[in-house]
Amino acid sequence: xxxxxxxxxxxxxxxxxxxxxxxxxxxxxxxxxxxxxxxxxxxxxxxxxxxxxxxxxxxxxxxxxxxxxxxxxxxxxxxxxxxxxxxxxxxxxxxxxxxxxxxxxxxxxxxxxxxxxxxxxxxxxxxxxxxxxxxxxxxxxxxxxxxxxxxxxxxxxxxxxxxxxxxxxxxxxxxxxxxxxxxxxxxxxxxxxxx
Ligand code: 5GP
Numbered sequence: 001x002x003x004x005x006x007x008x009x010x011x012x013x014x015x016x017x018x019x020x021x022x023x024x025x026x027x028x029x030x031x032x033x034x035x036x037x038x039x040x041x042x043x044x045x046x047x048x049x050x051x052x053x054x055x056x057x058x059x060x061x062x063x064x065x066x067x068x069x070x071x072x073x074x075x076x077x078x079x080x081x082x083x084x085x086x087x088x089x090x091x092x093x094x095x096x097x098x099x100x101x102x103x104x105x106x107x108x109x110x111x112x113x114x115x116x117x118x119x120x121x122x123x124x125x126x127x128x129x130x131x132x133x134x135x136x137x138x139x140x141x142x143x144x145x146x147x148x149x150x151x152x153x154x155x156x157x158x159x160x161x162x163x164x165x166x167x168x169x170x171x172x173x174x175x176x177x178x179x180x181x182x183x184x185x186x187x188x189x190x191x192x193x194x195x
Pocket of ligand 1: 018019020021022027060097098124125126127128129130131132133161
């Protein structure tokens with residue numbers, strides 16, 4: 001069992017509706033030592049990729065993506081969910097469904113921060129049905145950039161996103177893949193992965 005799986009077993013709370021709450025170390029209060037380790041592990045897993053930029057979506061992916069980008073020494077680009085004064089000029093926009101916000105949502109980036117030369121590592125905290133990742137992938141591809149890989153902290157393997165993204169041929173790495181979780185007993189099991 002790796003460091004993230006151990007922490008999920010210690011502090012993760014299984015809620016109804018297939019939701020795992022990890023607010024004590026990842027989604028609300030942040031454990032910076034853990035984030036550092038997660039960044040290091042993603043760097044190890046994507047060591048052979050010529051990454052020029054890390055991309056995530058606000059807000060819960062930012063801390064993990066920051067750790068990865070800092071350790072890779074490349075810029076971090078944060079896709080926005082709402083138009084704001086910080087977004088001007090021409091934009092790439094994708095629409096995604098969202099489990100946590102229960103509505104169709106936008107992911108938006110300014111065209112000036114992605115180019116055909118970019119080789120992008122996409123990072124997010126959770127993978128469920130894959131809508132967020134597909135939105136981010138479509139932004140990179142709209143810019144004619146290359147998706148070098150996708151790094152997820154916690155994949156819920158019993159939902160369809162992971163299979164869908166891997167079947168499309170992308171290199172997807174998840175630090176913890178949950179095989180099952182039970183809101184009544186609180187039990188969580190993980191898929192065995194190669195070290
Ligand atoms: P997807 O787009 O893959 O269906 O869902 C991924 C997004 O929904 C992630 O960006 C994450 O913020 C949120 N999410 C999905 N499932 C969970 C969950 O079980 N717990 C938490 N905290 N967030 C989740």
